[in-house]
Amino acid sequence: MLFDSLNFAIFLPIVFVLYWYVFNKNLKVQNFLILVASYIFYGWWDWRFLSLIVLSTLVDYSIGRALSTQENEFKRKALLWTSITFNLGTLGFFKYFNFFICSLYDAVPTLQSSVGFNTLEIILPVGISFYTFQTLSYSIDVYKQKLTPSKDFIAFSAFVCFFPQLVAGPIERATHLLPQFYRSRKINSQQATDGLKQILWGLFKKVVIANNCAVFANMAFNNHADYSGIELFIGALFFTFQIYGDFSGYSDIAIGTSKLFGFDLMKNFATPYFSRDIAEFWRRWHISLSTWFRDYLYIPLGGSKGSKLFKVRNTFIIFIVSGLWHGANWTFVIWGALNAIYFLPLLLLNKNRSNLDIVAKGKLIPTLREASSMIITFCLTVLAWIFFRANTVTDAFAILGEIFSESLFEVPVLPIESIVTLLIVAVFLVIEWLGRESEYSIKDMFNSYPKAVRWTVYYVMIILFFGFTGGEQEFIYFQF
Numbered sequence: 001m002l003f004d005s006l007n008f009a010i011f012l013p014i015v016f017v018l019y020w021y022v023f024n025k026n027l028k029v030q031n032f033l034i035l036v037a038s039y040i041f042y043g044w045w046d047w048r049f050l051s052l053i054v055l056s057t058l059v060d061y062s063i064g065r066a067l068s069t070q071e072n073e074f075k076r077k078a079l080l081w082t083s084i085t086f087n088l089g090t091l092g093f094f095k096y097f098n099f100f101i102c103s104l105y106d107a108v109p110t111l112q113s114s115v116g117f118n119t120l121e122i123i124l125p126v127g128i129s130f131y132t133f134q135t136l137s138y139s140i141d142v143y144k145q146k147l148t149p150s151k152d153f154i155a156f157s158a159f160v161c162f163f164p165q166l167v168a169g170p171i172e173r174a175t176h177l178l179p180q181f182y183r184s185r186k187i188n189s190q191q192a193t194d195g196l197k198q199i200l201w202g203l204f205k206k207v208v209i210a211n212n213c214a215v216f217a218n219m220a221f222n223n224h225a226d227y228s229g230i231e232l233f234i235g236a237l238f239f240t241f242q243i244y245g246d247f248s249g250y251s252d253i254a255i256g257t258s259k260l261f262g263f264d265l266m267k268n269f270a271t272p273y274f275s276r277d278i279a280e281f282w283r284r285w286h287i288s289l290s291t292w293f294r295d296y297l298y299i300p301l302g303g304s305k306g307s308k309l310f311k312v313r314n315t316f317i318i319f320i321v322s323g324l325w326h327g328a329n330w331t332f333v334i335w336g337a338l339n340a341i342y343f344l345p346l347l348l349l350n351k352n353r354s355n356l357d358i359v360a361k362g363k364l365i366p367t368l369r370e371a372s373s374m375i376i377t378f379c380l381t382v383l384a385w386i387f388f389r390a391n392t393v394t395d396a397f398a399i400l401g402e403i404f405s406e407s408l409f410e411v412p413v414l415p416i417e418s419i420v421t422l423l424i425v426a427v428f429l430v431i432e433w434l435g436r437e438s439e440y441s442i443k444d445m446f447n448s449y450p451k452a453v454r455w456t457v458y459y460v461m462i463i464l465f466f467g468f469t470g471g472e473q474e475f476i477y478f479q480f
Contacts, residue, residue, distance in 0.1 A: 064149035083139035127167030138174035170288035185262035195259030202252030209245030229408035
């Protein structure tokens with residue numbers, strides 16, 4: 001079920017009314033309602049994939065219970081590795097089986113004829129990368145005794161498949177989200193209003209920004225031979241704002257929807273395109289995944305301790321794994337490696353934590369140094385996104401080759417619709433800049449204005465939903 005669909009517009013109010021006005025006196029029944037609603041929400045795509053979520057829930061719940069009574073360290077590690085093997089094995093089969101088989105055949109062509117092993121027609125379950133990592137964090141934290149194993153199967157099941165963030169995050173830690181299912185919740189009008197406002201902003205990002213940018217990004221990347229360097233660079237810009245509007249928009253809708261039900265989810269984006277270096281960018285982009293890899297992979301590998309060679313190794317591992325997490329294609333591997341290369345100078349010069357605060361905090365205009373740093377970081381990010389979006393590695397290099405040619409300085413020929421989209425993106429950037437210190441950009445922006453002005457702004461956003469949609473576009477991160 002899509003957040004920007006009529007189905008969800010009907011589904012959400014029904015669940016909300018049942019949750020707060022029918023089952024509000026019984027916490028267990030509320031949790032059960034969330035569980036049922038989540039299964040309906042997910043099963044709307046393909047009910048058969050519900051079996052994977054149920055199986056993952058049963059495995060990790062059982063392992064958590066077993067860990068609570070097991071004191072033998074060898075057996076505890078065996079239980080942990082059972083969870084890791086099951087979760088990563090399931091993810092690996094559905095997401096990477098064909099990729100590795102095809103890569104092996106490309107590397108050793110004679111294998112296909114001698115072994116006779118073919119690829120399979122595997123359908124990738126929506127959101128498998130997200131809920132797999134979420135349940136895996138539970139088993140790891142229980143093993144490390146950071147979390148008491150759940151005894152409430154309904155609450156645990158609802159945690160695993162909580163519908164607002166089930167298919168595209170944020171990837172919640174069990175230590176943060178699971179305890180919220182144990183506490184009684186009361187409707188809070190202020191929290192609900194804030195949630196609706198964040199949903200509105202998320203829908204604006206998705207429908208108005210991402211969907212319209214997608215039209216022109218798809219034209220450029222799918223027909224790159226027909227465009228000049230400057231037109232391809234503008235196409236890359238369109239994708240840059242498409243993926244940000246799409247993914248951060250989803251996160252805003254997910255967080256806002258959770259607020260309607262009394263839940264708090266972690267912030268997943270913090271105006272990443274205003275970052276002053278690539279390290280800051282990764283602290284602000286897909287925060288739930290970046291911190292997951294930091295805590296469950298990078299630090300266990302040794303992090304930034306040890307020799308410079310050790311630091312370089314860990315950096316490349318974390319970025320390449322992050323690339324593979326996003327998709328089974330060499331384009332994602334190169335995208336991850338390229339970001340590692342961007343990151344290395346900062347790490348080796350001990351400048352990877354130089355920009356921890358918000359840029360130009362408390363000021364309207366950044367300094368010249370801040371502005372130049374943001375522009376350089378943004379341009380590097382745009383170039384990296386080319387590998388992320390390109391259909392093949394060959395296409396990515398062809399696009400880059402054209403961009404770094406004389407045609408970069410030609411006058412672009414753009415449809416009027418694309419110019420209008422660029423103007424809306426420019427206004428969007430101004431709003432993001434002005435609201436960069438808030439939880440989300442419009443949270444506090446219009447609070448001091450009269451009610452009539454605030455509602456006028458909201459209605460303008462709603463009108464744009466219907467008048468400037470860019471056509472139906474699926475959320476990009478559903479494929480991950």
